[in-house]
Amino acid sequence: MELIVSGYGLEPQKTIALYQYEGGTSYNKLWDASIENASFVCAGDEILYTITEADDYAWVYSYQREANEWHRIDQRRIEGGALCHITYSSKHKTLFGACYSTGTVFAIEVLNGKFGEITYQEIQQTVPPADLTRAHCVLLNKNEDMLYTVNIALDCIYRYHINQGHLQLSDCITLPKDVGPRHTLLSPKEDILYLITEYSNEIFLIKLNQDNKIIQRISTLPEHFAQTSYCSTLCFSRNGAFLYGANRGAESIALFAVNEDGTLTKKADYPCGGNHPRHMLISKDGNYLIVCNQTSNQVVIHELDPEEGYINSQAAVINFHAPSGILEL
Numbered sequence: 001m002e003l004i005v006s007g008y009g010l011e012p013q014k015t016i017a018l019y020q021y022e023g024g025t026s027y028n029k030l031w032d033a034s035i036e037n038a039s040f041v042c043a044g045d046e047i048l049y050t051i052t053e054a055d056d057y058a059w060v061y062s063y064q065r066e067a068n069e070w071h072r073i074d075q076r077r078i079e080g081g082a083l084c085h086i087t088y089s090s091k092h093k094t095l096f097g098a099c100y101s102t103g104t105v106f107a108i109e110v111l112n113g114k115f116g117e118i119t120y121q122e123i124q125q126t127v128p129p130a131d132l133t134r135a136h137c138v139l140l141n142k143n144e145d146m147l148y149t150v151n152i153a154l155d156c157i158y159r160y161h162i163n164q165g166h167l168q169l170s171d172c173i174t175l176p177k178d179v180g181p182r183h184t185l186l187s188p189k190e191d192i193l194y195l196i197t198e199y200s201n202e203i204f205l206i207k208l209n210q211d212n213k214i215i216q217r218i219s220t221l222p223e224h225f226a227q228t229s230y231c232s233t234l235c236f237s238r239n240g241a242f243l244y245g246a247n248r249g250a251e252s253i254a255l256f257a258v259n260e261d262g263t264l265t266k267k268a269d270y271p272c273g274g275n276h277p278r279h280m281l282i283s284k285d286g287n288y289l290i291v292c293n294q295t296s297n298q299v300v301i302h303e304l305d306p307e308e309g310y311i312n313s314q315a316a317v318i319n320f321h322a323p324s325g326i327l328e329l
C-alpha cells in the first residue's frame with residue numbers, strides 16, 4: 001500500500017511524503033518535499049495535486065511521478081484565503097477548491113498537469129450578505145456533472161451544475177443555524193447526502209430531490225462526553241455498510257452501521273490513536289482505517305474487521321509533523 005501524507009509546516013520541514021506500508025508496523029519513506037502548509041492532497045489522471053493553506057492567499061501545485069519521485073509540473077496562485085479542500089474532475093480536466101477564510105469556491109482548468117484558465121471564482125454568500133463565510137468542502141457526484149460544497153459559517157450546502165468545467169449555482173440546502181457543516185459524502189445511490197458538522201458534532205442525513213428533507217441527525221460523540229469537541233470528517237467502509245466519523249477534542253472515531261434505508265445506528269466509539277484527527281481514509285482493500293492525528297504528529301493505521309466494521313487494533317504509526325491530508329495511490 002502506497003500512501004501520500006501531507007500536512008502543515010514551513011521550510012525546511014517536509015510537509016508532503018510518499019510512504020510504502022508493508023503490513024504490521026513496517027513502512028518505508030520513498031520521497032518527501034517541503035511545501036508551505038500542504039494541508040490537503042488529491043490525484044487524478046496520474047497527476048498529484050496539493051495546496052498551500054494560508055490565511056490571505058492560496059496556491060495549487062501539480063506533480064508527476066517518475067519511479068518513486070514526484071516532480072513539480074506547475075503551480076498557480078489563487079485569490080482566496082485558507083484553501084483547505086480540492087477535488088479533481090477527470091471528465092472536465094478541472095480542479096475545484098474551497099477556501100475557508102474567504103468563503104471562495106473556484107474551478108481551474110488543467111491540461112497534462114498544467115494549470116490553465118480559472119473558469120469560476122466566487123465568494124459564497126447569503127442574501128443579505130452575512131458577516132462571515134467559510135467554504136470548506138468540494139464533492140463531485142459520480143457523473144461529475146454536479147459539485148457539492150459546504151459552508152460552515154452560512155450553514156448551507158451549495159449545489160452547482162458543471163458544464164465543461166464551468167459552475168452554475170443550482171440551489172442551496174439550508175441547515176439549522178450554527179451546526180457548522182464541514183464535510184459531506186453521497187450515498188452509493190446518490191439519493192442521500194451524509195454531512196458531518198463541526199459545531200454541533202452530528203451527522204445529518206439529507207434526502208435529496210424530496211425537498212432536501214433532513215431524515216436523521218445523530219451525534220458523533222461518545223456517550224456522557226461533555227467537553228469541547230469539533231467534528232472533522234467522515235468516510236464509508238469499502239462495502240458501504242459502515243460509516244466512520246472523526247471527533248477532534250473527544251479524540252475518537254465513531255462507528256455507525258448503515259441500515260437498508262440509509263439511516264445510521266451507532267455501534268461503537270474508538271480512540272483515534274492520537275490528538276486532533278483530521279482527514280482519514282479506508283484503504284482500498286478495506287482492511288485499514290488511516291487517520292491523520294494533527295497535533296500529536298502521527299498518522300495512525302488502524303486494522304479493521306471489514307465484515308463487522310470494528311477497529312481491531314492499531315497496526316502502525318507513521319511519525320509526521322502536523323499531518324492533515326491522506327491519499328492512497
